Amino acid sequence: MRIYLDWNATTPPLPExxxxxxxxxxxxxxxxxxxxxxxxxxxxxxxxxxxSVGALCGADARDVVFTSGGTEANNLALRSAFGPHAKAVKEASAVGEVPWLLTSRLEHPSVTRVAEALASEGRARVAWVRAKEDGTLDLEDLARAIAEAKGRVALVTVQAVxxxxxxxxxxxxxxxxARAAGARVHVDAVQAWGKIDLGVRAPDVCAIDPSDLGPWDTVSIAGHKIRGPKGIGALITRTGLRLEPVLLGGAQEKGLRPGTVDPLLAAxxxxxxxxxxxSAASWASIAPRRDRxxxxxxxxxxxxxxxxxxxVGDPARRAPHVSTLAWPGWIGAELxxxxxxxxxxxxxGAACSAGTVEPSPVLAAMLGEADAARGIRCSLGEDTTDAEIDEAIAAFRRVMTR
Known part of the structure; x- marks a missing residue:
């Protein structure tokens, strides 16, 4: 019997x-x-x-752009904010300045690598906000960076989980x-939808003010993280927000994401x-099993x-199904x-970084380089049983004491 404790990498699809x-x-x-x-x-x-995706995210269906997954959604959000027609870009260019992007090394590679690319292309000045040892973004350092930018922040990005x-x-x-500084906000919520309460309102309530999507201007989602299929995700936008395409081609998805949408994946x-x-209540019930x-x-x-x-990370601030431990004397990949x-x-670490020899940038930002390669993530799911937890504990004991 195999025990699957890697639900953050992907989730098994539901029967429906x-x-x-x-x-x-x-x-x-x-x-x-x-x-x-x-x-x-x-x-x-x-x-x-x-x-259905709009209803989950508290958005009008017209503001849902289908993508190939969370990575493409994050790329579209970041690059759109620094496109030639973006308001912040125009304002900064008018005074000979480069607009700012504020993010951190806690983010997924589909955010950090795009930030690095925008900086190397001369399209953005990136300020890397400090990460605290508890695994959260340092709000004081974020406020400092906003003040230093002097009104030229085009985008602030942050994960939900x-x-x-x-x-x-x-x-x-x-x-x-970010909004107090007039900046656009992108939230990577790929690991959050369906697992925690994000506080979104139903689309019919949002219709009172269709410009109010919640605490973000753009937010990303991936199908396979919510027990759906791989190969499809979405970027959801505040009504009226202008996006600029990353890919060029046909007029699908209002010209923002060319290519034929697969009805099978969409369904x-x-x-x-x-x-x-x-499903958030179902995921909340996993916490006692994770804690055990x-x-x-x-x-x-x-x-x-x-x-x-x-x-690793503040136990009081974690999603209910994740435990990451840094093991002394072990390289994470070997364990x-x-x-x-x-x-x-x-x-x-992140499945998208599998096969690399570099330590986790997330753990490096939190713990330092010495411990960054020692992390092991166990992520449980709705189908994880007590018997599987017992067997996993036994397997760890065999490995750690042999």
Whole structure:
């Protein structure tokens, strides 16, 4: 029996997600951009999914742009804020300045690497806001950077939930500081939807003020993180916000994301989004199981020759299903390999960084370079059982004490 404790990397699709995909394959396989009957049937499936994603995110369906996933959504959000037609870019250029981007090394690579690219292209001045040892963005340092920019901040980015530590970021406070400075706010909520309460309002309530999306101007989501399919995600925008495409091609997705939308993926994404509207309570119930695993691993570490690990991130601020530990005397990737041989799947960082030899930038920002390569992330899910936790603990004990 294999024990899967890597739900932050991807989640197993729900039965209703697979059913939705099979149904769409049978009746809505045509090109949704075609105007004939077959195309209209496919288009109906896509638009139904768009409405479901909008309902989850508290947005009008018209403000949902389908992408290939969270990475593309983050790219679109960042690059749009520094496009030639962006208001902040025009204002900064008028006085011979470069607009500012404020972010941190806690962010996903699809944010940090785009920030680095924008800086190297001369399109943005990037200020890297300090990360605190508890795994949160330093709000005082953010306020300092905003003051230093003197009104030229084009964009502030922040995660809702960190992909490696599970720490819930103070995204509402970040948004408040950014908006007071007239800056756009992007929240990477890929790891948050359906797992924690993000405080979004229903679209019919938001219709009172369609410009109010919540504590962000753009927010990203990925299908496979909410028990949907891989290969599809979305960027949701505040009504009236202008985006600029990253890719060029056809007029799909209002010209913002060229390429044929797959009705099968859209149908499955919509089914997952509908389930995610009510799944936060289910994920909250995972916390006792996560805490039991963590307590047992700490005890094993105290008994082992190399010593006890440290819990990475403030335990009081974490999403309910994530535990990241830094193990003395172990390289994270080696411990992952040893546990894999024991039938337990965990990770040593973001799945998108697998195969690299560099330590985790997130853990380096929090703990320093020395401990950045020692992290192990266990992320549980709705299907994780007590028996699986027992077996995972036993596997850790075999590895750590042999």
């Amino acid at each position: 997600v697979l059913d939705a995909m099979r149904d769409a394959a049978a009746r809505a396989w045509a090109n949704p951009s075609s105007i004939h009957k077959d195309g209209r049937a496919a288009r109906a499936v896509v638009e139904d999914a768009r409405a 960190n992909h490696e530590t599970g720490v819930v970021q103070p995204f509402a406070e970040v948004a408040s500081l 499955a994404f919509g089914a997952a989004a509908r389930r995610a509207q009510t 695993l963590e307590a047992a691993l700490l005890a094993i570490g105290r008994d082992a020759r190399l010593g006890a690990p440290i819990v 992952v390999a040893a546990l894999d041989l024991e039938g337990v799947s965990v990770s040593s």
